[in-house]
Amino acid sequence: MNQSIQREALRTPSIGGVFxxxxxxxxxxxxxxxxxxxxxxxxxxxxxxxxxxxEDESSWFRNFATxxxxxxxxxxxxxxxxxxxxxxxxxxxxxTCLGIHSEGWLSDRLQKLRRMHGELVVSEMFSERKPxxxxxxxxxxxxxxxxxxxxxxxSHAGNASGRKNAGEMAARLRRAYxx
Numbered sequence: 403m404n405q406s407i408q409r410e411a412l413r414t415p416s417i418g419g420v421f422x423x424x425x426x427x428x429x430x431x432x433x434x435x436x437x438x439x440x441x442x443x444x445x446x447x448x449x450x451x452x453x454x455x456x457e458d459e460s461s462w463f464r465n466f467a468t469x470x471x472x473x474x475x476x477x478x479x480x481x482x483x484x485x486x487x488x489x490x491x492x493x494x495x496x497x498t499c500l501g502i503h504s505e506g507w508l509s510d511r512l513q514k515l516r517r518m519h520g521e522l523v524v525s526e527m528f529s530e531r532k533p534x535x536x537x538x539x540x541x542x543x544x545x546x547x548x549x550x551x552x553x554x555x556x557s558h559a560g561n562a563s564g565r566k567n568a569g570e571m572a573a574r575l576r577r578a579y580x581x
Contacts, residue, residue, distance in 0.1 A: 415555035442528035449484035462572035467529035474521035
């Protein structure tokens with residue numbers, strides 16, 4: 403399926419939840435009425451289409467996210483940066499993503515952009531899946547990500563013991579895209 407057909411086949415995912423990253427980690431967003439920049443979900447969808455085949459079931463085990471990067475002083479938009487993760491294969495070590503998470507890739511790109519352009523911050527972020535505790539910690543310790551408004555489409559699926567279920571998360575994500 404070509405990319406333009408894929409783009410039409412997927413709806414832009416809606417927001418399933420929001421929070422902010424503070425010095426203590428994730429916290430309820432102060433402004434509950436605030437809506438994320440609509441470009442974030444759209445660019446995340448475009449990154450998924452560019453990097454995966456939506457008809458391939460295994461592609462839905464991946465997570466894509468987008469940072470909105472602005473200048474620290476004037477809060478002028480510099481870039482939208484999107485990336486996907488590198489997941490493990492289903493059936494291995496708790497079916498979790500053992501590769502680099504999308505937030506890790508984006509954090510690396512942010513550091514490169516900061517070296518080129520000076521003081522930049524992430525004002526907003528959209529992730530298909532709610533960032534995991536490890537990624538929240540990663541973002542929490544980056545001054546450029548403090549106070550970032552985070553929106554996500556689906557939360558983590560777990561069984562009664564709290565163990566993540568990658569298959570259910572993939573199914574939720576497909577539903578968020580209207581498939």
